[in-house]
Amino acid sequence: MATINRRRFIQMAALGGLTAAVPFSKAWGSQSRGRVVVVGGGTGGATAARYVKAIDPAIDVTIIEMEPKHTTCYMSNWTLAEMRDLDSLTHTFDNTRARGINVIIDKATRIDAEKQTVHTAGGQAIEYDRVIVAPGIDFVWNGLEGYDEAAAEVIPHAWKAGPQTLLLQQQLAAMDDGGVVVITAPPNPFRCPPGPYERAALIAHYLQRHKPKSKVMILDAKDAFSKQGLFTAGWTRHYGDMIEWVGAFDTGGGPERVSVDDRTVHMAFDSVQADVLNVVPPQKAGQIAIDSGLTDASGWCPVDFHTLESTIAKNVHVIGDAIVSSALPKSGYIAASTAKVAAAAVVDLINGREPREGSFFNTCYSLLTPNHSISVSGVYRVAHDDAGAQIVQGVGDSVAVSRAGAEDWEQFREARYAGTWYNNLVAQAFG
Ligand SMILES: Cc1cc2nc3c(=O)[nH]c(=O)nc-3n(C[C@H](O)[C@H](O)[C@H](O)COP(=O)(O)OP(=O)(O)OC[C@H]3O[C@@H](n4cnc5c(N)ncnc54)[C@H](O)[C@@H]3O)c2cc1C
Known part of the structure; x- marks a missing residue:
């Protein structure tokens, strides 16, 4: 099993803003043992698996992903403008495996929250202490x-x-x-x-x-x-x-x-x-979430945003696009951000600690031409409305879009940022 040294962990934490969510001294060197299964190895799932393993290497982490490689949706529009090809957006799980994470290529068919088991089309029944569900979306056909x-x-x-x-x-x-x-x-x-x-x-x-x-x-x-x-x-x-x-x-x-x-x-x-x-x-949460009874009438998965634990099933956490509608956009960056908050919470819960409060970060670039990008970004936290119900809201005026009438050089710079944004996001998930 690959181990991750202290210096490497600090680099990763800097890359992903993990330090805000997990005090280093408590997380490192833990002797905890537990089994975390991640359903779906896209941006959310791969990031969550990596961060659970990085925070507590003593936890066994398994991803169940139905495709042998993952092609990111983000930047797939770029291929329509002949700016990239799909190969450059396609990532294997080789690095994930090298980090000591078990990757099973199979389709998860049902999560049995009572027996704490994930069943697969290949006939496997994989037990967990906590499962992180990251299947993305499916379509409402017709x-x-x-x-x-x-x-x-x-x-x-x-x-x-x-x-x-x-x-x-x-x-x-x-x-x-x-x-x-x-x-x-x-x-x-x-x-x-x-x-x-x-x-x-x-x-x-x-x-x-x-x-x-x-x-x-x-x-x-x-x-x-x-x-x-x-x-x-x-x-x-x-x-x-x-x-x-x-x-x-x-x-x-x-x-x-x-x-x-x-x-x-x-x-x-x-x-x-x-x-x-x-x-x-029109869209809904990935079918496995529906088949496992994790969705509400909206077709999406309600969660406690402090830990991303399902409000329907215990020991089940849902991240990324499959989460119920909130102030958080269904973006790759939010998938990674919810992955980190869930990873930290899962490690805390397995180790018998109270999970700390996390924040969510979003940045999303849209290209108008190869040299003109516009972006939206925001920092979000969990709060309660006047009636005491949990909500997610932007922090101060952090939720912002690019300046209208920006100079050409600003638009050009944003377009370059979009490229490095991609590299950082996939490095966290698949690197
Ligand atoms: C055209 C387009 C452009 C986009 N551009 C941007 C952008 O610029 N910036 C941005 O932040 N976001 C962008 N997004 C959104 C972004 O791609 C998603 O928000 C992000 O991929 C969500 O991550 P996820 O982990 O929830 O789901 P996904 O990344 O879709 O991962 C889900 C994974 O689960 C697997 N899976 C599903 N069901 C099962 C099952 N039963 N068993 C096993 N495996 C399963 C799937 O194979 C998949 O690999 C874009 C999306 C599109 C379509």
């Missing part, structure tokens, strides 16, 4: 009528990176100049609130160079969206009238139905036929 799993084979969502992203790339490449690309944007809450709007910009960047007579239209289930003012100003500046956004108000409530055969989106008053149609479907 939430937009006509869009189901079979439809996704021909009309990509590309909202889980990999073959779906390639399908969208191929369809854009095959489209004639003068074609119309339609993106349907889902209702809240959903993975990566600025994602559809960054996608529109980066598709426009590709079309501007290869098929300049083409258009991008966003048909939205909402009347407002993340960083809206910055996006719309940037779209006009860089792409003129190439991108058109149509909110729910103008369509009588947004997209209602998709007909797959002719790639048409039907709304209350109108319908639009696309040459390339990209449906971002």
Whole structure:
């Protein structure tokens, strides 16, 4: 089993802001023994596993992940603008294993919270003292009528990176100049609130160079969206009238139905036929969370935000996108941040200590062009509302977006930051 020395731990803590959550002296050198199973080895799960092991190497940590490699969704929009390829976004679990974490490639089918066991499609039953559940999202098939799993084979969502992203790339490449690309944007809450709007910009960047007579239209289930003012100003500046956004108000409530055969989106008053149609479907927590009874009526997992422990099942912690809607956006950075708070809490609980209060951090960059990025960032803490119910709220005025009318050099600098942001995030998870 690989060990992590004190110097290495300090480096990691600096990288991830772990020191805020875990006093070093208590965490290091513990003789505790326990079994932590992590379901899902994406950004949240891989980060959680790594931090549990780093804080207390005496804990046995196992990840159950159904794919042998993980391709990050973040930056998958960049591939549509020919700025990166999917290989550069794909990570193995070799480093995770080298850190002494057991990685099982199998599909988790059910978490039995009573027997503290995770069952897998391969027939394994893996026992735990604490389980961290990080399955990301799944789609509400037919939430937009006509869009189901079979439809996704021909009309990509590309909202889980990999073959779906390639399908969208191929369809854009095959489209004639003068074609119309339609993106349907889902209702809240959903993975990566600025994602559809960054996608529109980066598709426009590709079309501007290869098929300049083409258009991008966003048909939205909402009347407002993340960083809206910055996006719309940037779209006009860089792409003129190439991108058109149509909110729910103008369509009588947004997209209602998709007909797959002719790639048409039907709304209350109108319908639009696309040459390339990209449906971002309504979403819910990853299916394993639903099958294990960890979700409420919203389709997402309620948690105690101090420890990320499920309010439905004991000894079960949920992190990342699968968590119930709150002030925390469903972003890669928040997946890593919730992973660290959960990891620290799980180690404390296994060692019989009271978990300390954590904070959550978010930073998220969206590209309008390769040299123009806009960002949103925030620090969040757990509090209580007037009725005493637990809430998550931004700390002071920490929740902020890029300055409107920023100089070119500022926009350029943000675009460079986006690249290093990626490297740091995946280094914490898979490095
Ligand atoms: C186009 C796009 C752009 C984005 N851009 C950004 C961005 O710029 N910045 C940002 O912060 N975020 C961005 N995001 C959001 C970010 O990708 C997610 O918030 C993040 O991946 C959530 O992490 P997670 O660990 O919860 O889920 P995931 O990273 O999806 O990981 C879930 C893992 O669980 C596995 N899994 C699921 N079910 C099972 C099961 N039953 N058994 C075993 N394994 C299972 C999956 O295979 C997967 O590896 C973007 C998303 C999209 C779609």
